[in-house]
Amino acid sequence: MTEERAVFLRRWRPGPLLPAGDARDGALAFVIAVLCFFACLTALAALAGDRAARGWTAQLQDSATVLVRPTGAESADAAAARAAEALAGVKGVDEAQAFGRDKAVALLQPWIGQDALPDDLPIPRLVAVELNKAAPAGARDLDRALKSQNIDATVDDHSVWIADIVRAGGWVRLAALGLFVLTAAAAGAMIAFAARAALAARHEIVEVLHITGAEDRFIAGLVQRRFATLSAGAGLFAALAAAMIGAAARVLGGDGGLTPVLPIAWTDLAVLPICPVAAALVAATAARLAALKLLKDMA
Amino acid sequence: MSRNARQILDFAPGANAERTQEADAPVLRFVDVGLRYGRAPETLCDISFALEPGSFHFLTGPSGAGKSSLLKLIYMDERPSRGLITLFGQDLASAPARVLPQLRRRIGVVFQEFRLLDHLSAFDNVALPLRIAGRKPADYRQDVAELMAWVGLGRKLHAMPETLSGGEKQRLAIARAVVARPDLLLADEPTGNVDHELSLRILKLFVELNRLGATVLIASHDQDLVARSGMPVLRLDKGRLHAEPRR
Numbered sequence: 001m002t003e004e005r006a007v008f009l010r011r012w013r014p015g016p017l018l019p020a021g022d023a024r025d026g027a028l029a030f031v032i033a034v035l036c037f038f039a040c041l042t043a044l045a046a047l048a049g050d051r052a053a054r055g056w057t058a059q060l061q062d063s064a065t066v067l068v069r070p071t072g073a074e075s076a077d078a079a080a081a082r083a084a085e086a087l088a089g090v091k092g093v094d095e096a097q098a099f100g101r102d103k104a105v106a107l108l109q110p111w112i113g114q115d116a117l118p119d120d121l122p123i124p125r126l127v128a129v130e131l132n133k134a135a136p137a138g139a140r141d142l143d144r145a146l147k148s149q150n151i152d153a154t155v156d157d158h159s160v161w162i163a164d165i166v167r168a169g170g171w172v173r174l175a176a177l178g179l180f181v182l183t184a185a186a187a188g189a190m191i192a193f194a195a196r197a198a199l200a201a202r203h204e205i206v207e208v209l210h211i212t213g214a215e216d217r218f219i220a221g222l223v224q225r226r227f228a229t230l231s232a233g234a235g236l237f238a239a240l241a242a243a244m245i246g247a248a249a250r251v252l253g254g255d256g257g258l259t260p261v262l263p264i265a266w267t268d269l270a271v272l273p274i275c276p277v278a279a280a281l282v283a284a285t286a287a288r289l290a291a292l293k294l295l296k297d298m299a
Numbered sequence: 300m301s302r303n304a305r306q307i308l309d310f311a312p313g314a315n316a317e318r319t320q321e322a323d324a325p326v327l328r329f330v331d332v333g334l335r336y337g338r339a340p341e342t343l344c345d346i347s348f349a350l351e352p353g354s355f356h357f358l359t360g361p362s363g364a365g366k367s368s369l370l371k372l373i374y375m376d377e378r379p380s381r382g383l384i385t386l387f388g389q390d391l392a393s394a395p396a397r398v399l400p401q402l403r404r405r406i407g408v409v410f411q412e413f414r415l416l417d418h419l420s421a422f423d424n425v426a427l428p429l430r431i432a433g434r435k436p437a438d439y440r441q442d443v444a445e446l447m448a449w450v451g452l453g454r455k456l457h458a459m460p461e462t463l464s465g466g467e468k469q470r471l472a473i474a475r476a477v478v479a480r481p482d483l484l485l486a487d488e489p490t491g492n493v494d495h496e497l498s499l500r501i502l503k504l505f506v507e508l509n510r511l512g513a514t515v516l517i518a519s520h521d522q523d524l525v526a527r528s529g530m531p532v533l534r535l536d537k538g539r540l541h542a543e544p545r546r
Binding site for chain 2: 005008009012013016020204205207210211212213214215218
């Protein structure tokens, strides 16, 4: 054996049975990367939205607002102070603070305007109640305490708002899931189309493989690996790009993230490595099914 | 032929226990086979013949007589319109799809147009059947190199097919066809692209392979080559088969 042959045999590794990619692969990888990028942004937005919804819900659950209407000769401020005192003694309440007229006017100004409120207009007072986080008092407890002191008041435990926010959070999650499924389906359909085109373009190679004794699943496996690898690469690129966007949003947005509405956390970025794996799985499945179908048709 | 190469090509029909039962049965049998493409008249009509294990036949006839079509029926690239084909005792019409690849692995085919994979090196092309059969590279790389040296391509291991001459491609295609030690070797005009001298060398190669146990069927319109071989001839004419005894 010559030295040259020995070196060749030592270094030889089986070549790819399907030719390396052609010009179409670049375009395909680009489109998959774009889809993956949108999927990553959707995931980040969903996580941030979910976090925002949970934060708002927690804030609302930890507090209640009491609207106090003065009765008889008692002034509104006096009624509010009495209500705050009564509420502060309820088990499950950490603090109750009465707001004066100025605070009530400030709350009304966005709707009514600065000069539209006559001085003699009776404005109900508000009492902000901070509930105990571990064992919060219920709206009935607060209502009972107020009635026992003959205070005309309405207790708002924010349950309507909380229900709305929980419902909105659910919709955000559902929309994100829907977008993800749509993106995955679009990527899968595209991969299937590309896999069929790739096999059809290489039908002469497929014929040789068949005649040499290759089983359909062997050939489908070649196609599957190729598109899974391509998609994993595109998914990785997209995940990195999305991570940069997410990090920029986190850094530029300060502690609260890009906006207080969508507070992105550093931990959210941990979801991005799933992207190349999911892209590879979707591509592998789509390519295998498409290849098996085409090979069956060819047979 | 070197001892190593002889070991590589150590055909032994019946050596495999699984194949013992079929050792005496024909490797291939056609009974009243017809082949029609679309609505055209039959390309092959009432073809009946059998190839015994270890036999060597030429398949001759003018261009368009149906030689390539008949070979395609054997390596299952076409399905007959009618009739019965049995390969290694298996009726191809009733054989389950999962069996066909196993049957194909027992056939070596030298295509008229070579059908080499241009994106693979010469070495990879020859190793293809072993790779498809699931063998590990470490188990066969030495054998493939030996075989390539035997067919005169020992210095072309890493050459790409497009850089090879017609004769080299021919030998490469032959090496690929025999590397997995097929029980049945089919060759479609294997000397159609080479000079007379190389034709004779290729014929000697096939005879050697036949001596080692392979059943050989060569489609050729090279009458001189057929006459020199002295082997029995199956002659196709207008889609009908006529058997001629050994010359």
